[in-house]
Amino acid sequence: MVSKYKSEIAVVSIILSLIAVIVWQFNSYCSLKDERNLYMSNTHALTIGMEQLRKDSTSQAVQIQSLTLTVDEYRKCSENDLKTIEDLKIKLKNVKAVSKQVYKVEAPVTAPVTHETERVDTLYVPYQKVEMHNEYIAFDGVIRNDTLKATVNVPITITQVLHKVPKHKFLWWTWGCKGVKQAIVSDNPYVTIKYADYIELR
DSSP states (O other): OHHHHHHHHHHHHHHHHHHHHHHHHHHHHHHHHHHHHHHHHHHHHHHHOOEEEOSSTTOEEEEEEOEEEOHHHHHHHOHHHHHHHHHTTOOGGGOOEEEEEEEEEOOOOOOOEEEEEEEETTEEEEEEEEEEEOSSOEEEEEEETTEEEEEEEOOOOEEEEEEEEOSEEETTEEEOOOEEEEEEEESOTTEEEEEEEEEEEO
16 A cells, blocks of 8 residues: 555656656746747847838938847947946936937038128127028028138927837737837938937846
8 A cells, every 4th residue: 555655656746747847848948939039039120220211301210120138238238328327327227228319410501691780889890691590490600700600500309109010910910029119200301310229128
């Protein structure tokens, strides 16, 4: 009888051990699969870079796919951004994502030069005035003694949209998520988006 119980206990122990091994292997498989998917997603994001889109003739739109990095990976590849975060007194462990864009403003100024005078004490001193105003740029300049002093105002609104990229699609049904993309729209034709990235930390 005792040997029968011992054999039953041994069988149960073996079964439990097999179940534990199967669960461990399944978890390892899922972890490896997640790492593989993440690697493929990051590789795809780096390969395609920044996609150019256009909303209309007076605005620029681009789209990028997000990168997902560990905190240690982010420390190694983003030293300048890391310093910015530290300067803001934000702990890196509390950061969920970091987004960065580089813009270039290049606006041609074509404006008439008008001759004006201003009173300085008892004298009327001539000077030249340059002005250009539209909905995208305001340029105000004054030329005195062969020197131009001007102010340039280029108003710009940046709209950013984060959206999921579905992993599967059948007809009009979509499900799952294989990544996140960020769409960035500038409403000023004089502003060019030169670079953009979006990094999620895990």
